[in-house]
Amino acid sequence: MNYKAIKLVKRPETQIESDGFSLVELNIPELNDGEFLIKQTHMSLDPAMRGWMSAATDSYIAPVELGDIMRSSGVGEVVESRHESFPVGTKVAGLFGWTEYLASDGTGVSVMPKELPAEAILSVLALSGVTAYHGLMEIAKPKAGETLLVSGAAGSVGSIVGQIAKAEGLRVIGVAGSDDKCRWLTEELGFDDAINYKTADLESAVREAAPNGIDIYFENTGGPIQHITFNHMNTFGRVVVCGVISDYNSISPAAAPSWINVVKKRLNIQGFAMPDQFHRFGELSQKVGAYLMKGQIKYRSHVLDGLESAIDGINLLFTGGNEGKLIVKV
């Protein structure tokens, strides 16, 4: 039997183009003892993939080699097994790539509760949720009563950051790219305020939304909001740099704010990359799960249909066309 997979064949110079990928048909492999076959049901599309497609070797993870199956995380089911810890029917998650099937010996594969929908795993309990939890709770160390501003607020990481911050008693301001997204933040997720960065006068919008200044800036996007928020930081504020999506497709990244405020306000600025925490994934995922179980985290998934939809679909992350966690139903 054959299955489909998508290989990276050309590196993007700016935005991701469809000729960077090649759809291939492969044979289902024969399993050796200690291996099992996964049928991937859902895969995650993430902004970080843009970095993995580039040739840069100075980042936290090696680039995808040209000719290799594109890297991604996903959820699937074991459909054939010669491994006693992964019997047929086990629900699994891991870095499976853009493929319908793959053989595995279990390295890097986690067993997932069967009753959990794949959308919940990829939208909350996998990368997005643990990123939000680690960045907010372990790096920013929020205190009740503080004010947090999160950019990319209606996205998968940003929406969870804001909701955990609300659960912890903070005033939460979200920055997103449409009125609909802003309404979702305030009316459905309980954010205190939301700013449409594409239409608002950002200086006055931030001043009005944060009359007492900002204690925590959770940075997902960069762009003009970065400089303005930076100027409104309170003394001993924390800037958590999770991502800078506005720079991912550009050849020259935008200039960062002057460091003068770092001194005047004694700011702490810290970047992080989740692969450093992969050994703690189970523990972090349980912590996020606790908020989900208490009804303190709501999520929405933007689900595309079919493996090939990943090729154009990934660009929704860069146009803001995704409403919630971007997932491909394979």
Ligand SMILES: NC(=O)c1ccc[n+]([C@@H]2O[C@H](COP(=O)([O-])OP(=O)(O)OC[C@H]3O[C@@H](n4cnc5c(N)ncnc54)[C@H](OP(=O)(O)O)[C@@H]3O)[C@@H](O)[C@H]2O)c1
């Ligand atoms: N450090 C880590 O380990 C780690 C792990 C996961 C994710 N991240 C980072 O977290 C950020 C969010 O990722 P995500 O998975 O949650 O994606 P997401 O927010 O669900 O989707 C990306 C969103 O970014 C916004 N965006 C795109 N281009 C923009 C621009 N030029 N200026 C401002 N906003 C722009 C769009 O929303 P609008 O409609 O609001 O513009 C888009 O929907 C990314 O920077 C990602 O790289 C980091």
